[in-house]
Amino acid sequence: MPTNQPPKTNKPVSESLYGQLLSQMSLDSLFFIRSRLQSPWSIDYPPIKNCMIFHRVMEGEASVETSNEHYVLKRGDFTLLPLGKGHILSDGSGTEPVPLFDLPINIAPGRYENLHFGGNGGKCSLICGAVTFTHPLTKRLIKSLPSSITVHSTSSQVSHTIKTISELIADEVTNLNPGTTGATSKLADLLVITAIRDHLDKASTDTPTWLGALKDPRITKAIELVHESPSRHWSIAELAQAVGMSRTGFAVQFKQLVGNSPIDYLTEWRMSLAYSAIKQTNKSIIAIALDFGYQSESSFTRAFKKVIGRTPGEIRRIKALT
Structure with missing residues (x-):
C-alpha cells in the first residue's frame, strides 16, 4: 500500500526537469x-516589477x-535579486544614496550604459544588469526563489562560469562590438540561469514552496x-498510479x-509550450492546439487566455510588431 510520505533525498533536481523548466524561462534584457x-x-536602485537585478x-567591494x-560583496562575488527588490548599493560609508536614474550615466547604443561616479577614494568596478520576465512559468519559478541569491568567488565551477560570463558581458558593454545586443542578452540569460540552477541544487529538501x-x-x-x-489526456488516477501513491494522497x-492541482499544472505546462511555439514558429494556431491535445481552436484559445492572459492571436500579433 503506497504511503504519503516521500523518502528524503539530498540529490540535485534531475537534469532533464531542470532543462525543461529553465529552457522555458523567457527573459529579456x-x-x-x-x-x-x-x-x-x-x-x-528602485524596485522593478517582473525584473531580476544582478551585480x-x-x-574592490560593495x-x-x-x-x-x-x-557585502567582495571581488568576484555575484548577487541576484530575483524579485527586483529595491536596494541600496554602496561602499558602506553611510553616504546619502543617489537614485539610480538621477546619476550621470553615459548611455551607449542599445541597452548599455557606462557610469563613472563618486569621490576620490577607493575604487570599485561592477557589471550590473536587469532582465525582465513575463512568461507565467517564469513567474512561478521566480516567486519561489529567495529575495537574493549570492554566489561567492571560490574555485567552484559555478563561480568560474559566472566570472567568465561576466567578463564577456563587461567586454561587450565596454567595446560595443558588432552584434553586441544579441550576444549580451544571451549571456545575461545564461548568467541568471546559472545562479538559479546553483541555488536549486543547494535548496533544502524541506523547502515549503514550489521548489520543494x-x-x-x-x-x-x-x-x-x-x-x-503534454498532449496526453492525463487523469489524477493515472499519475498517482504511475508514481506509486493513492489518488487522494497524490x-x-x-x-x-506545487500550488496547483495536477490537471491545472498540466494545462499550465501545455500553455507554456504553446506560448513558445506561437512566438518562435509560424505554425498555425490550430496546428499548435492539436500538438497539445486540443481538438478545437476555440477550446485551446480559452485555455490559453486563462493561463497567459492574452489570446494566441494577440501573442502572434505582438510578435509581428517586434
Whole structure:
C-alpha cells in the first residue's frame, strides 16, 4: 500500500526537469551598466516589477542593503535579486544614496550604459544588469526563489562560469562590438540561469514552496511525466498510479507543494509550450492546439487566455510588431 510520505533525498533536481523548466524561462534584457565608482558613493536602485537585478564585483567591494538584508560583496562575488527588490548599493560609508536614474550615466547604443561616479577614494568596478520576465512559468519559478541569491568567488565551477560570463558581458558593454545586443542578452540569460540552477541544487529538501516539489521524488516523477507527454489526456488516477501513491494522497501532496492541482499544472505546462511555439514558429494556431491535445481552436484559445492572459492571436500579433 503506497504511503504519503516521500523518502528524503539530498540529490540535485534531475537534469532533464531542470532543462525543461529553465529552457522555458523567457527573459529579456532591460539594461546593463558598467560601473566605475570611487568612494564615497551610494546608489538607490528602485524596485522593478517582473525584473531580476544582478551585480558582480570586478574590483574592490560593495555593500548591498534591502529592507531585510545587508551583506557585502567582495571581488568576484555575484548577487541576484530575483524579485527586483529595491536596494541600496554602496561602499558602506553611510553616504546619502543617489537614485539610480538621477546619476550621470553615459548611455551607449542599445541597452548599455557606462557610469563613472563618486569621490576620490577607493575604487570599485561592477557589471550590473536587469532582465525582465513575463512568461507565467517564469513567474512561478521566480516567486519561489529567495529575495537574493549570492554566489561567492571560490574555485567552484559555478563561480568560474559566472566570472567568465561576466567578463564577456563587461567586454561587450565596454567595446560595443558588432552584434553586441544579441550576444549580451544571451549571456545575461545564461548568467541568471546559472545562479538559479546553483541555488536549486543547494535548496533544502524541506523547502515549503514550489521548489520543494522538485525535491520530492514522486511529485518530481509526476511532473516529468507531464512534461514528457503534454498532449496526453492525463487523469489524477493515472499519475498517482504511475508514481506509486493513492489518488487522494497524490492530489493533496501535489497541490500542497506545487500550488496547483495536477490537471491545472498540466494545462499550465501545455500553455507554456504553446506560448513558445506561437512566438518562435509560424505554425498555425490550430496546428499548435492539436500538438497539445486540443481538438478545437476555440477550446485551446480559452485555455490559453486563462493561463497567459492574452489570446494566441494577440501573442502572434505582438510578435509581428517586434
